[in-house]
Amino acid sequence: MLSVIQANSRVRLTAADLDFILSVLHHQPGSAEHLTRLLTDPEARDVILDDEAILRAVLEQRSCLRISAHFYFYILVRHTFRRSGLDDRNIADYVAAVLAEFSSVDRLSCRIKGQSQPMDYFVDMLAALQTVDDTTSFFIRAHIGNHSLFLSGVFPDRIGYRTETRGSPGLSYYEGLGRSNFKVAGDHRLAREYSLDGIFNELAERFQETRRALNDLRDRLISVGEPDYSLDALFKAAGGPG
Numbered sequence: 107m108l109s110v111i112q113a114n115s116r117v118r119l120t121a122a123d124l125d126f127i128l129s130v131l132h133h134q135p136g137s138a139e140h141l142t143r144l145l146t147d148p149e150a151r152d153v154i155l156d157d158e159a160i161l162r163a164v165l166e167q168r169s170c171l172r173i174s175a176h177f178y179f180y181i182l183v184r185h186t187f188r189r190s191g192l193d194d195r196n197i198a199d200y201v202a203a204v205l206a207e208f209s210s211v212d213r214l215s216c217r218i219k220g221q222s223q224p225m226d227y228f229v230d231m232l233a234a235l236q237t238v239d240d241t242t243s244f245f246i247r248a249h250i251g252n253h254s255l256f257l258s259g260v261f262p263d264r265i266g267y268r269t270e271t272r273g274s275p276g277l278s279y280y281e282g283l284g285r286s287n288f289k290v291a292g293d294h295r296l297a298r299e300y301s302l303d304g305i306f307n308e309l310a311e312r313f314q315e316t317r318r319a320l321n322d323l324r325d326r327l328i329s330v331g332e333p334d335y336s337l338d339a340l341f342k343a344a345g346g347p348g
Contacts, residue, residue: 110248110300111207113200115176116151123177127154130163152195161185165327175206182327183320190319192312200305201316204252205260216249218242228253228283247291248302251309254284259320277317285313 179202258280292306
């Protein structure tokens with residue numbers, strides 16, 4: 107059964123994440139114990155995670171990073187989005203969680219209760235919306251929105267290549283698909299229960315801006331060759347968390 111992705115990258119800091127932050131900011135005034143206490147306060151933590159020194163350390167690390175995927179992607183997404191005029195931390199948090207979750211190829215498929223085979227294609231997901239119950243419909247629409255943003259944000263070149271060589275839908279198709287499904291999902295009662303209504307509605311409103319910011323993230327900060335549909339290649343190419 108599908109599970110909803112939450113904007114929780116900032117509250118999922120692991121011991122390794124905290125050690126990394128302390129190693130980067132240890133030269134700043136105050137003891138390590140004081141910094142650790144600040145990281146437990148949501149407002150102070152947000153200010154700390156916005157420190158450019160942390161971004162530089164993530165990008166310049168020569169050895170394999172021993173940090174969580176959620177922390178890794180939050181730092182990259184947050185700093186890139188701010189430069190693109192997307193200053194809402196909750197949006198950056200949610201998009202980082204989507205990237206972290208989709209680092210597993212299994213998470214890309216849409217799995218619903220009662221079906222033995224997962225759905226890998228949007229046409230199948232859209233067809234399923236005609237027969238599933240209201241709750242399952244919410245999860246499918248959220249997945250379609252996430253998947254559309256992921257593909258158009260991280261793999262725009264692949265979409266463009268398929269459009270030119272096979273006549274496949276272009277970026278505008280993914281934008282429309284993601285925008286419309288985030289909008290419907292954002293108006294659903296479950297979005298309010300999961301505190302996702304504001305995030306989904308914002309993503310629906312600013313889908314193209316968000317997609318382009320992810321394009322910028324991919325072009326400037328993550329270097330890959332011919333991509334596949336998982337983020338495994340991104341981890342290896344970027345020296346990201348294993």
